[in-house]
Amino acid sequence: MFKGKKVIALGERDGVPGPAIAECIEAAGGEVVFQKTECFV
C-alpha cells in the first residue's frame, strides 16, 4: 500500500518512535522523505 508513496513519519517517544515507523514504511515499499520523533512533555 506504500509502494511509490512518499511518507512523512512523525513519531512520539511514549508511543512509536520515528525510526520504527520509517523502518515499517520502507519495508512496505514506501519512501520516507522525513522522519522525526518528538517528546510532548
Place this chain on the structure above:
Amino acid sequence: MTPVLRAAANVLVHVPDLVRYGSKCFREIAAQGDSFSRALSKRLRQFDEAVAYPPNQAFIGNIAPERLREVLLPWHAHPAGGASARGAFGEILGQETFYALLAAADLFGLTMFERPLGAEGASLAVPLMESAVPPKASGREDILRLVESGEALPLYRGDALIGCARRDHETDEALGARILLENLAAKASGAYVLRHLLEGAGTAPDELEYVISCSEEAVGDRYNRGGGNLAKAIAEMAGCVNAAGTDIKSFCAAPVVALIHGAALIQAGVVRNVAIVGGGSLAKLGMKAHRHIEKEMPVLEDVLGSVAFLLGTGDGDGPRVNLEIAGRHAAGQPSTPQGLAEALVRDPLARAGRRICDIDKYAVELHDPGVTLPAGAGDVPRTNYRTLAALAVMAGEIGRENIDSFVEERGMPGFAPTQGHIPAGVPYLGHALAGMRRGDLRSTMVVAKGSLFLGRMSQHSDGASVVIET
C-alpha cells in the same frame, strides 16, 4: 557502606509573571505580540488557586498521589479543601519570595529591582535562606533603559514593571538575558529545595559532603555551553560550605541517573552523604499554554518544580538504595517503549532473581495528566504503567485481564508539573519514604526516561531505574 534514602523534599514556585519567559510563550509573544500576551494574562492563576490545585498538594506531600483518583476531572475545577502552602515534605512559594531568592542567587548584578525586595512586610521574607539579603533598589530609569535597549528582560508583578534581568555579554548567546534568567531560576529554586531537604533531615548544611545537580540548564559561556557544575553554585547558595558537587545530564532521566551515581559514591566509600538536587525549568513554563488558552482553562504550567533527596550511609535511618537492581539502556538496545521497559524494569529485576510483581510500587514519569490531556499529549504515567503491566503479562506473571488492577495497585496518577526532569519518578520519594516508615510499603522502583533525540545527536532515548526497599 550501604546507601540509604534519608529524606526527600519537593518545592513548587508559583511564578505567573515569568510564564511569558517559558520557551513556548516567549516564541508565541514574539510571533503574535500583544494578543497572545493578553490571552495568557487572562488565564494565569492566583497563588491560592495554585496552592489548592490537587496535584500540587500531592507534590508537597499533603495528600497521597493515589487520593487523586477520588478527585473529579478536571482537577483545576475541584480545588483541595483546607489546602496549605506548607507540605509534609515541601512547600509552595509565591512569586515575591522567589524574586528575592533570584536576587540572592545573583552574584553578578544580573537582576535589578526598583524597590528593595522585602520592603512590603513579612510576606516577602525568605524563610530558611539567611543569605537572601534584599537587594538594593535600582533606579527606574536604569531599568527602563536596559529593557528598551533590549539588553534586559522586564520583570513584572501583574502589569507593573518592577525590575529586569539583564545579559552579561553583548554577543555571547550563552550569557544572554533569558539564558541567565533560566540558570538563576534553576539555581535559586535548587538551593531552596536543598535547604528544605536538609531541614527535614535534621542535617546541618555544613555536614553535607556532595551535591549532584540533575537540573536541565546548560550553564556556561560561548566556549563552554553546558560547562556546568550548577551543583556547586547551589551548594554555595545553600550554605553547604563543605560540599563539592557536579552535574549529571541525561535529559529527563538525569534524576535517576544521579540517584544511582550518588548511591554508588556512598557504597564505594568516597563520601558519607550526597544530596541530589533538580532546580526548576523556566523554559518549560507555559509549554502547553496555547492549548490551555484554546480550551479556556487556566494555564496550569505556572509553577517551577524542584526536587531534592538525601542519601546517607546505612545505619537503619532509611530504606536501602539497592544498586544490584539498577536498570540502564544501552546504545544498542531499541528505544521503543517496550525496549526501554525491558531494559529498565524486566532485565534488572530478572538479573536479581525478582519478578515484576515483586515490586510494590513503580514510580514512572509522573506528569500531571490535568496538564497533558487537554493539550492532546495523553496520560504519560498511565501509558507507562500499562506498558509495565503488558511486560508482566508477557512474563506470565499476570493474566491479560489483570492489566487494570496492576496499574491501580502498582501505579499512581501523575501529580508533577511538566518540568521535564522533575516528574522523573523522584517526586514520589517523599511519599515512598513516609510509606516505608509507616510500614505500608516495602519496595519501589523509580524509572525515568530521557529524550536524547531532542538534541539531534542520537535517535535514541535514554533511561535509568533503581529499586529502593526496606
